[in-house]
Amino acid sequence: MNHFDVAIIGAGPSGASAAFHLAKNGIKTVIIEKETLPRYKTCGGGFVYRGRRNLPFDISEIVEKEFHTVDIYLGESLHFRTHREQPTISMVMRDSFDNLLVEKAKELGVTLLQDHKVENLDFSDKKIQITTSKQSITASFVIAADGALSPTAKLAGWTTDTRKLIPALEYEVEVSEEDYERLKNEVRFDIDAIPFGYAWSFPKKNHLSLGVASARRTKINLKKFYNEYLETLGIKKIINQTQHGFQIPVAPRTDGFVKNNVFLIGDAAGFADPITAEGISNAIYSGLLAAESIVEAELNSVEAEKLYLEKINKKLIPEIKTGLWLSKWFYEQKTIRNIMLKKYGQRFSEAMADVFMGDKSYPTDIGKKITQKIKELVF
Secondary structure, three states: OOEEEEEEEOOOHHHHHHHHHHHHOOOOEEEEOOOOOOOOOOOOOEEEHHHHOOOOOOOHHHEEEEEOEEEEEEOOOEEEEEEOOOOOEEEEOHHHHHHHHHHHHHHOOOEEEOOOOEEEEEOOOOOEEEEEOOOEEEEEEEEEOOOOOOHHHHHHOOOOOOOOEEEEEEEEEEEOHHHHHHHOOOEEEEEOOOOOEEEEEEEOOOOEEEEEEEOOOOOOOHHHHHHHHHHHHOOOOEEEEEEEEEEEEOOOOOOOOEEOOEEEOHHHOOOOOOOOOOOHHHHHHHHHHHHHHHHHOOOOHHHHHHHHHHHHHHHHHHHHHHHHHHHHHHHHOHHHHHHHHHHHHHHHHHHHHHHHHOOOOOOOOHHHHHHHHHHHHHO
8 A cells, every 4th residue: 555644635726735845845745636637626716926926936827817906896986906016916727727736746756646536534543544436545644635625624523614614606707809808907806796795807818707705604695696796897798607606714713723643724724815715825825834844843743733733823823813803894894894995995905905915914903903093083
């Protein structure tokens, strides 16, 4: 039976990131993927610059479009625009993006097992036995990088899901040439296009990725608000479209990130940005942190767990917790929010652009600052 130091379940950005950094440091690594790459992955495909700058290689070959300017709309009354020298958002299709990241990992010696669905994890021995639909292997560590549903987390002992998952609906849309020409040069977020959430328009090479997401974990008719958003964009004719519903984990698990030498990263851990629901950049970052922890611990499981928890609690978790507070305020306190944005909207948009760029994170005292600004405006 083949043995690996680390087995990574899932070939998305978090798994590929972890694999790359492990292999770069001489750790024998395998990626186990239930499908065959390249494969379509439901995602808006807006990759912010803070994630791109964390990649140790160039991805220009698979970037469909780059946007230095981002537009944020709140109905017809408020519109804010930011611009940066580097591309704030790069548009990717996840089939080619994920495949490129995995190929870069393979160049360093990572083994890829495709079309292998993980069916069981056995912890009865010192080594973890992983049974897939095609074979069994063993590993000293397992990294669960298998997304929002994460069957691996369930197999490893996480019996209750303590993450906050929000609903989203995404469409790959082919529109008329006239509409595409009109919309192809603007990446936009429309706040309140859906109750307690937003809609987005992400132009790709020859089509649009359009979607709606609610920041509330609730039942909602997403398709209704999507159709209304088409009207907002002035799209009257759809040539072709494919619909993809999904859930986005925007709050970290509260019951731990490591069990039985299984490490959770990316969406499996609940690391998407709570305000924008963008998950690729934190997925890549958490993959890096998990890999660093195992490498620095020299494959010592106790030390690796300790290091991983220290690393994610240094910056990643605090930033997400601050984002959760800000998200709740931003999407649920509309009246006060709009009063604030009428005066400070451009400043807020610039701060969000700085977060997208990786130049700043959400300030830990954001609640105090917002409360003070409200007092200044009201009293």
